[in-house]
Amino acid sequence: MKIRLDPNLGNPDAFYARLVTANENASEEQSLEFFIRLSMILANQIGDASVLQACIDEAAQGHKTEQQEIAHG
């Protein structure tokens, strides 16, 4: 399954700013919960299981990169 990783947001800077604004007065814990809720709401917009799996796989690449960095010290 190929997912969109090319630019698709009309105004990427505005979206980033919205995420920052939404978490401006939140604790780290509250922000973590915000992102969990957000990912679940976004997932429900997508719906398609194969797209969601490809998104999860792509995001999980981050875990691998971090682990490699730790391994290479």
Added chain:
Amino acid sequence: MNRHVDAVRWTPAGYTLPVFAAVNPEAIRTGAVERATVVIAGGGLTGLTLAADLASRGIKAIVVDDDDTIGVRGAASRGMVWSQKTLEVMDRLGIADRMIGKGVIWSVGRTLTGNDVVYQFDRGEQKLSRQPAFVNLQQFYLEWYLVERIAELGGVDLRWKNKVVAIRQSEHKVTLDVTADEGSYAIEADWVVDATGANSPIRTLMQLNTNPARHVDRWCICDVRCVDLSVPERWTWVEAPFNGGRAVWQHMMADNVWRLDYQLDPESDPADAADPETSMARVRSHLGPAVSFDLVWTGPWEYRTQVLDRFRVGRLLFAGDAAHVMSPFGARGGNSGIQDADNLGWKLGLVIAGKAKAGLLDTYDEERRAAAIENIMVTAQTSRFLAPQSPFERRLRKALLTLAQHHAFAQAMVNTGRLSLPNRYAPSTVILEGGGAALPNVMLHDQSGKAVGLSDVMRDLRLAGLALYIPRPGHDPSRAAIAGIGGEGLPYVVKTLDMGAGAERCAYQDRGEHLTQLTGATLGDAILVRPDLYCAGVLRAPSAACVEGALSTVMGFTA
């Protein structure tokens, strides 16, 4: 007759269960090797269902059970939620009304966290079956009804206090060494079904791999009798304030006995879990100070999964917990054992009657092993939801529960058990296009206008499959040839079905057009129905030769 059937009785001191007379077959004295067509090892839920199923089809069987009573460890209620499919099977076998009369009918489930309901469902909506969505009843009642029904049906030799101690298999037979109270004897059987449960000694004797897995999560069942409350619904708490923020299950059963099941603190001492005082305190905190109750049974449990690599090994078949074990969430254990028996009974019957090749039994392995694997996966997802394995998983669940208070999509992810539904079977040598789903026990009308259930129709056919042909109104050139298929000596028949389009002189009318809506069949099509009420396929505008060929295929018929 040395059968001694007493009743299940509730007394203020607890339940008394029937005790059956030990059976000492003649072969003990004569030393002769006994011959049998089929031996069922294990007179529990699965074994008794299979015995009743075979008896209902006119197939004789011997059942051996190492105990002299029903139930396990006294009045442990074990399985207690019976699904619609189970009730349909029991309707065919003749005891569904007894179960429904004794048990608690329900269809509404509520999931709570803290004091809020986060999710609820009603399985009673859009119900097409003649049976209710669920009935709660202690397993020993169901087993007792089966024992009595088997005696009524006849043809089954139920041997209490008979234990299989050795098993040998050749190409043509299985030999069992059995010990009874007064001695030992041997049986040579054409077929043996192992339904001896999760700790099957037969499986151990055969050294078969069960692919076991254990989990850390532990629970404690406290069955209490409480006449002050009446909530015929399924209530589950993900985080119950009265159980230290852990999960709790609440189900009403027969005799005003409640199944209360508490998730334990993983740090607590397992030895104390089922201590009566601890249990009383747990229930008191749950029901509040004003409600009076008595403890009926209490016992801790932890879940494990296992599944055999093959449910058929030559002439030996495995069913129920002997074949597969899953965590109990969603009532998939007992109900899937009954579905195993429902799937196996007619196939074994046809093979024994010489109407089908032994290969038909491989489809039992294919269908029910896939079902077991699906059930294990579904219950494993529930167990993981209920027992988060890391601080992050706990946080993930908390965020979901917050969303679930407002949004239906999140409510759908709150997983306190996905209740047992009949598994769908994949396309195979016996599942043709359009088939694979269980048909509910829909109400039809016969030619005299009398209401009949689909399970009544299949019961009357005993060992035959059915094609329901839907004639076109007026002159249908295919009708006469198709309607004439099957009959004497063949394991299939054709009946005509009017879907409200005005075809005359049909055997059955489907006034609600349920079967056509469920299968997508229309005028000129034929719906193939198996003896276990599964749809085996939908034939589109078939010729008579096509209908006969398809029926022959799905029933595994061999002339």
